[in-house]
Amino acid sequence: MSPFAILASAALALIGQPAPDFTGKNLKGESVSLSDFKGKVVVLEWNNFDCPFVKKHYASGNMPKLQKSYVEKDVVWLTINSSAEGAQGHAKPEELAKRAEKEGNQATHYLMDTSGAIGKAFGAKVTPHMFVISKDGMLVYDGAMDSKSTVKVEDIASATPLLKNAIDAALEGKAVENPKNQPYGCGVKY
Amino acid sequence: MDYARSDGPDKPIKVVFSIGMGESRFLKNSRLVRMLLLFAALGQADAGDTGPVKCRLLSAHETYQADSSVLVGVELSMQPGWHVYWVNPGDAGMATSIELTMPDGWTHGPIPWPVPIKFQNGALRGFGYEGDVLVPIRLSPGRDFGETAEVTVKVAWLACNEDACVPGSAELRVRLQPGAASPTSAIGKLAQAEAGLPQEDRSSGFSVTQAGDSLHLSLPASQGRDCSKVLGFPETSQTIENETVRFTLHEGVWRAKVKKNEFLAGEATRLSMVIAGECMEHPIRVFWEKP
Numbered sequence A: 001m002s003p004f005a006i007l008a009s010a011a012l013a014l015i016g017q018p019a020p021d022f023t024g025k026n027l028k029g030e031s032v033s034l035s036d037f038k039g040k041v042v043v044l045e046w047n048n049f050d051c052p053f054v055k056k057h058y059a060s061g062n063m064p065k066l067q068k069s070y071v072e073k074d075v076v077w078l079t080i081n082s083s084a085e086g087a088q089g090h091a092k093p094e095e096l097a098k099r100a101e102k103e104g105n106q107a108t109h110y111l112m113d114t115s116g117a118i119g120k121a122f123g124a125k126v127t128p129h130m131f132v133i134s135k136d137g138m139l140v141y142d143g144a145m146d147s148k149s150t151v152k153v154e155d156i157a158s159a160t161p162l163l164k165n166a167i168d169a170a171l172e173g174k175a176v177e178n179p180k181n182q183p184y185g186c187g188v189k190y
Numbered sequence B: 001m002d003y004a005r006s007d008g009p010d011k012p013i014k015v016v017f018s019i020g021m022g023e024s025r026f027l028k029n030s031r032l033v034r035m036l037l038l039f040a041a042l043g044q045a046d047a048g049d050t051g052p053v054k055c056r057l058l059s060a061h062e063t064y065q066a067d068s069s070v071l072v073g074v075e076l077s078m079q080p081g082w083h084v085y086w087v088n089p090g091d092a093g094m095a096t097s098i099e100l101t102m103p104d105g106w107t108h109g110p111i112p113w114p115v116p117i118k119f120q121n122g123a124l125r126g127f128g129y130e131g132d133v134l135v136p137i138r139l140s141p142g143r144d145f146g147e148t149a150e151v152t153v154k155v156a157w158l159a160c161n162e163d164a165c166v167p168g169s170a171e172l173r174v175r176l177q178p179g180a181a182s183p184t185s186a187i188g189k190l191a192q193a194e195a196g197l198p199q200e201d202r203s204s205g206f207s208v209t210q211a212g213d214s215l216h217l218s219l220p221a222s223q224g225r226d227c228s229k230v231l232g233f234p235e236t237s238q239t240i241e242n243e244t245v246r247f248t249l250h251e252g253v254w255r256a257k258v259k260k261n262e263f264l265a266g267e268a269t270r271l272s273m274v275i276a277g278e279c280m281e282h283p284i285r286v287f288w289e290k291p
Helices: A003-010 A052-059 A062-071 A093-103 A117-122 A162-172 B012-023 B031-042 B187-195
Strands: A023-026 A031-033 A042-046 A076-081 A109-112 A130-133 A139-143 B003-007 B053-059 B070-078 B083-090 B097-101 B117-121 B124-130 B132-140 B149-160 B165-178 B207-211 B214-220 B230-234 B245-250 B253-259 B270-277 B284-289
Touching: A052 A062, A052 B165, A062 A076, A062 A162, A093 A109, A130 A162, A139 A162, B053 B149, B053 B165, B053 B187, B070 B083, B070 B124, B070 B149, B070 B165, B070 B187, B083 B230, B097 B132, B132 B187, B214 B245, B214 B270
Parallel strands: A042 A076, A076 A109
Antiparallel strands: A023 A031, A023 A109, A042 A130, A130 A139, B003 B165, B053 B070, B070 B132, B083 B124, B083 B149, B097 B149, B117 B124, B149 B165, B207 B214, B214 B253, B230 B245, B230 B270, B245 B253, B270 B284
16 A cells, blocks of 8 residues: 555545535536535535446436435535546536436536545545435445445335435434445546 | 347447447547447447457357256456456446356356456456456256257346446357257367366365454465465455455465455454465365354
């Protein structure tokens, strides 16, 4: 492991600890910071629309449905794109805005993280890798969308909805039952 | 015997096209996409060699007999730079799956995956295959029913390179006639692949002790296992770190200290590994369960 990797892993967000603050630009070029949302449950979703695992949750409508239902419950949902320039999933903000609309993305903001700084601060490994931050700013979930690590849409219905369970617990101020599990997906294209 | 193939519901060619149409500079400029466009123009989209992975079904014989097993094999051939995943895919990716449909009464054992390699992409570690991999599967026919036996294999994979991931699937079929053994040209290749498979060793003496975030692995170096180099691959996922385990020989025992997997809550309860050493006749699969 290189010295840089040790530093990077030391900066990782940890379950039960305050989530590291960050600032990113949304697709309109406005600055958005995690600290803007104190007192609210915040969901972070790592995204690459061309990744087959992301397609699974968008083509099925699962991701947009979750986004819509929780944003209506005053949850802040941030979809984050950490693909480097030239890698799968990267596009200019105006192209991504069209793509996000076409895919039915209902997030509060879609953030550009082309440098990968936000992704690395949270240790985002794959798309979709999901995080939940409690109303008091603690990281309470770091893991998968659900329990079935496949690209098959038909597996969504029978999977344990790990993310949904975590958001529900965070909204009720309860402890998340399975706060850290292995997310499944394509590697984030840093 | 004859073969037939068709692409599964998520045709790789479609996915590659959607990426090629503007989202990825890498794929847009690649030879692969130009080739696909050519195939599409010629109407050969199901030629079996579109996308980054080509998949074939091989059979050692054109025939089957009630009392002798039939050796078939699934061959996956990856374009340079692309890989597919082992049963433990590692930090990301998806295990390749093979499902067989056979005549009533026919059986086969667990899919015997060959020894994988480890690949690294940034901080992510994975296990799988690059280049060509042949998965030999031995089928046991039931009674001789005097008719053509049709075996269908469904293969599903996720292929990734450094910049992209593309799912693929294929449905392949072979028809075998009842009758005396009639070998095909694939028999040598299949036999060789089968001889190189890891073999189950339930009495290897493989054991694990745990101390904090470390696991100490030990394997007695008996039975011609005193090679100068022995490597291990964790078949059980989310138990130890996704690394190639390098064992060191000490007083007749191969030992290695490894890190606990970050997603393992509490102590490890079971671990199976594939062990390969240059002096070993064939790789082995070893198993440990917490007493």
